[in-house]
Amino acid sequence: MSAGGLVFSSLLLVLVYVSFCLVLGAVTSKFLLSRSDGVEGFGYVGAVCLSFVLGQSLYGVVWQSLSVFSEFNRFTIILTFLMAAGLGVFWADCRQFLSDCRSLFSVVMTTRLSWIEALLAMPVVLILALLAILAFYPEGIDALAFYMAQPKLVAATGSFTLLPGYEYFAHIGLGAEMSYAAMMALSPGETGHFAARMIVWFTLVALIGVTWELGRSVGVKRVGGLILISLILTSTAISNIAYDGKTDLFAASWAMGAIFVLVIGSPNYQKSNVFVSGMLGGLAIGAKLSFFVIVPPIMLGVVLWGATKRLRGNLSFARLIRLSLSQCMILFCGGALGLLPLVLKNTMVFGEPFAPLYFFSAPNYNLIDQVWYSDEITSWIVSTYPLAVVFGKYPMQHGNISVLLLALAPVFLYFIARRENLSGFSIVLFCLGILAVVLWVAARPSILAPRYILPAFLVLFPAIASCVERALVRKEFGGARYVIGGAIILSLVFTAVRLLPAVKPSYANLLQSADKTWTDPVWSMPKTISDEAPPGTRVFNAMYSRFPLRADLIQCLVSVDDMKRVYKINSTERMWESMYKLGAKFMVIYTVTHEPFFSAPLDVDISPDWLTVTEEDFGVGNYKLYRLYPTKDAPSVKQTCEEVEPGLWK
Secondary structure (H helix, E strand, O other): OOHHHHHHHHHHHHHHHHHHHHHHHHHHHHHHOOHHHOHHHOHHHHHHHHHHHHHHHHHHHHHHHHHHOOOOOHHHHHHHHHHHHHHHHHHHOOHHHHHHHHHHHHHHHHOOOOHHHHHHHHHHHHHHHHHHHHHHOOOOHHHHHHHOHHHHHHHHHOOOOOOOOOHHHHHOOOHHHHHHHHHHHHOOOHHHHHHHHHHHHHHHHHHHHHHHHHHHHOOOOHHHHHHHHHHHHOOHHHHHHHOOOOOHHHHHHHHHHHHHHHHHHOOOOOHHHHHHHHHHHHHHHHHOOOHHHHHHHHHHHHHHHHHHHHHHHHOOHHHHHHHHHHHHHHHHHHHHHHHHHHHHHHHHHHOOOOOOOOOOOOOOOOHHHOOOOOHHHHHHHHHOHHHHHHHOOOOOOOOOOOOHHHHOHHHHHHHHHOOOOOOHHHHHHHHHHHHHHHHHHHHOOOOOOHHHHHHHHHOOHHHHHHHHHHHHHOHHHOOHHHHHHHHHHHHHHHHHHHHHHHHHHHHHHHHHHHHOOOOOHHHHHHHHHHHHOOOOOEEEEEOOOOOOOOHHHHHOOOOHHHHHHHHHOOOHHHHHHHHHHOOEEEEEEEHHHHHHHOOOOOOOOOOOOOEEEEEEEEOOOOEEEEEEEEOOOOOOOOOOOOEEEOOEEO
16 A cells, blocks of 8 residues: 555544544533533534543443453444444434534634734644644554554454553553554554554544633633643643554543533533533543542532532532532542443453452552652652653653743733732632642652643643733733743744654655555564464564564563563573473564563573574664574473464464
8 A cells, every 4th residue: 555545544544433433422412411511512612622532432431341342343343333323313413513513614714813823823733733744653662562552452353352461551441542443443454553543633632622622611712722722732741642652642631521521510510511520530530540649639629619609609618518519429420430441341351340459369560559760869859840840851751741831930920919800710720730730749759750640730721821811912011922922932833843853754654654664673573573473473572562563473472471480591591492482483672671681691502402593683783583493303382372263362
């Protein structure tokens, strides 16, 4: 397939996915949200983006459930699409939603921008266009290790097949990964692969749209909305994960959808909003367990503020408590429903309903016990946290929050000090965001990764955007307006310039994927094995990357426990012998990360008489492929890999 054909087919597939997510979300909005707080109360952007967020999250639940029962395949995926379409056409009557879509398109095409809005909008559109192109950028190591590899197995086997070496990662709700798996199941090969990658861009747009509407609901106007978007796009913690294959933006968009729905409905005590908000929040927490620390406090704070606003002059402590408890119970029920699929999945697959909390067995690896840095580094991070999240370059941090967060802070403080008539809800959200960050630092001081707590930072932006908007449109600020506006535009331009160099490798990766002639050893080495190895061949994979391997080879990988035993052998000859007896015919290694694990030297000249080992270098010696060739005198292997069902190897 040509590069152009690959782009077209991938885009067509992902547009089908987006369309049905919108349909399912619109149906859900129709039945779970009352007409007073339904789609017409959200604005056009909110109606469309919230529908996508709802549909995407619910499809993740449905597809995960199908995989647990080994019924995840092309037929069942198409069936879920048709069922949603049937509900929308024959039952839900989604004419209002279609009207919202048309109105949104019309508004986008006909809106006349002021000079300030135009100057802000142009780099924003450029950045979004660049991020769309970067859907073809080579995946990061985490995606190759798990986020793309796990869906590949599910798509290939039609069941909830655990990824060797990363079984513990599957304790979380895999709603985002199941969207990847659906694309790969509908179109195996590069079309499904890149369609999965493109989904992240649409998820980012939905996240921006929901956050935009959240800002609008608390008083942010058009200029402020563009400033809010600028804060999002200039945060490398967001832009970096928009094109490297990670799934953090899925959970972030669901969490922001939950907060937005709650903000809209809480002051008027809309029970349906509170329930849907809780459900979305539960799904977000299931997909990103770190959100458990930050999302509930934000949502509970919104509930309390909404109850206070509703009672107004009739406020009494007893009435406030009763109203708050009532909403909290509804919120809890919605959250429990959102987490229920995760609990059921973990019960059936792991026998641990509340994994990664363990009550019934001892885990090999516990996700919640991670410590990233020493006590000294952790103390320094905590003491400089605002600077660390904006300027820090710590290992595994994977991006920063926008420098505009600190650069525009004086403007925000200026309006706060003057006691300007700012939206109370925007200030409440800002305070709740700060509280959520503090709680995270207290709970996990050693883990510095803004993507782990994105909603906590995103709820800070509306209040800042509102204040900066006022500064830009008021003449009394004089030349300061141009300084502030110039800083925002410069930050956007710098972000676009930073992304530009990634366009060339994106194009190169697209061409290599189209003709399957990869030069990157991460891809070329697995391709070499896939071309040579018969089905069911075992590979000793001494590197993190798994996704480029054939699905059967991934399933047949030598287990991590067996690999650890091989690592401990201090004799080169016995090491090769043990590797052979495990059934391994190939060994791949990224020497930078995994060679130190071996106690014995990787010397091909020191091997048993009945075993020949060859070595091939990929990528300037950092990537190596070893082949094991036994003679007729070789002993029998202890482990083999067999196909127990079509596509399923054990």
